[in-house]
Amino acid sequence: MLIERADVIVTSPGRNFVTLKITTDDGVVGYGDGTLNGRELAVAAYLTDHVVPLLTGRDAHAIEDTWQYLYRGAYWRRGPVTMAAIAAVDTALWDIKAKVAGLPLYQLLGGASRERCLVYGHASGKDIPELFDSIRKHLDEGFRAIRIQTGVPGLDSVYGVASSAAASVGGAGSDSRYDYEPARRSALPTEETWDTRAYLRHVPSVFEAVRGEFGEDIALLHDAHHRLTPIQAAKLGKSLEPYDLFWLEDVTPAENQEALRWVRHHTTTPLAIGEVFNSVWDYQHLIREQLIDYVRSPVTHAGGITSVRRIMDYAAMYQVKSGMHGPTDVSPVGLAAAVHLGLALHNFGIQEYMVHSEQTREVFGPTYEFAGGGLRPGEEPGLGIHVDEELAAQYPYERAYLPVNRLRDGTVHDW
Structure with missing residues (x-):
């Protein structure tokens, strides 16, 4: 053929x-x-x-x-x-x-290792009350694991926090996801201001409030999005230990893999790294020396099913699990591939999941299903994706940029 x-x-x-x-x-x-x-x-x-x-x-x-x-x-x-x-x-x-x-597809990858893939949704809010509304919405929809992001006092906008209340509260049934994600359709990237000390002071109080309101059963996650130095990351991980996080994500730019040694030495909070990595070589030391707990690379950005399976087979030797990147900047095709692979992997951990807009679902026709806090692929042959090319042609490309992050003094910073 x-x-x-x-x-x-x-x-x-x-x-x-x-x-x-x-x-x-x-x-x-x-x-x-x-x-x-x-x-x-x-x-x-x-x-x-x-x-x-x-x-x-x-x-x-x-x-x-x-x-x-x-x-x-x-x-x-x-x-x-x-x-x-x-x-x-x-x-x-x-x-x-x-x-x-x-x-x-999952049958060709070894068959199902579980009934469905545990997923986590994104709850956010500019303040604690708005965050609580978003968490309740996700719980009502069936999520059992939730990423927690909030605004920081004194900062106008923060990555991971919806730019409107509608997008913040929206969970599995929301279609207001373009605002929720950081890409903006504009001639130039938007610029955000960042204050690390304000963030480090604020975040532990957020998780204290969430645990106080919602108890210990929910799996809570948080994304620092590369904005911290190793010592700042260590400080954050230690300060969040009382709140039993499922993971702390991208605490520091991990191109310098040695930096994670310092973080690991100072905190027992589980660490997830790698949504910007795209090969097994990016993880070589992190996995072998057990400096992380979860691999974040998605099928879409790391060479496909063949390549990510190789990464995860290597990770399995060191009890490191998968935690594939999966917001709406991965299409339903990429998400379907991740769910098929995740269902088959023995060392699957969790799958990120943001529901695509109604228009996107109409274009791609995915057959995976969300229930009981998890995703399961459909049973039809292949990925279970049906692209409507005529409908796709009605939505032409529009230039969009991710934001640029600057410190208060104007220095360009990681985000």
């Missing part, structure tokens, strides 16, 4: 997505997600100009060989654009293989 053609679909039903459609010579179609938030057209061009011409005539079943061909053959390895493009090809080929086999 040979690849007859490959097409790149760029659509924006509320936000921008890049989808690769691969068609075989006997008419089987597979889809892969190549969305890279704020740099979507870079991946689309990489696919269209460099990858698609290489695919025609290749054996659609030769997934490993194709992965190695695209990774090693280009010479310029890794990086988010390259790995997102490879992920799109890899996921589409797995979709095809499962359809030919007549099985849902």
Whole structure:
């Protein structure tokens, strides 16, 4: 079975997505997600100009060989654009293989290791009362794990906090997700102001209030989004220990993997790292030396199912679990792939889950289902995704940027 053609679909039903459609010579179609938030057209061009011409005539079943061909053959390895493009090809080929086999994809990955994948939603608010409203909404919808983010006194806006009450309260049934996520459709990136000391003073009081109001049963998570130095990260992790977090995410830029030693030495709060990582090499020391507890790379940004499975097999040797990135900047194609893989992985931990807008769901037609605090893929062959290309064409690409973060003195800072 040979690849007859490959097409790149760029659509924006509320936000921008890049989808690769691969068609075989006997008419089987597979889809892969190549969305890279704020740099979507870079991946689309990489696919269209460099990858698609290489695919025609290749054996659609030769997934490993194709992965190695695209990774090693280009010479310029890794990086988010390259790995997102490879992920799109890899996921589409797995979709095809499962359809030919007549099985849902997770069955080809070893079968189900659990009934469904535990997920966490995003609760946020500019203040404690608004945050409580958002948490209650998520609990009513069935979430058993919730990420907690709030505004910081004295700061106008903070990443992870919805820009409106509607988006903040919205959970699984909300469609106001473009405002909830940081990308903005504008000529230039928005600029936010950051104050680390104010943040470190405020966050422990937030978790104290949440535990006091909602008790000990909810799994609570928090994202520091790379904004702390190692000693600041250690201080935060230690201050949050009384509130029994499921994890503390991206406490410091982890390109310097040695920095996590300092954090690990000072706190027992579990650490999740890696949504900006895109290969097993980014995790080599972090996993081997057990400096983290959860791997955050999504299928979409880390080379596809083939590559993320390799990362997780390595992580399993050290009792490190998965915690794949999965907000609405990963399309339903990428989320479906993550759920199939997560269902099969023995060392699955948790899956991030934000519900896409109604328009996005109409374009992609996902068949995964949320119930009992978790996601389960559909039972039809393949990923369980049905892209409506005519509808997708009605939503043209719109330029959008992630924000820039600055300290009070104007210095550009991590966010």
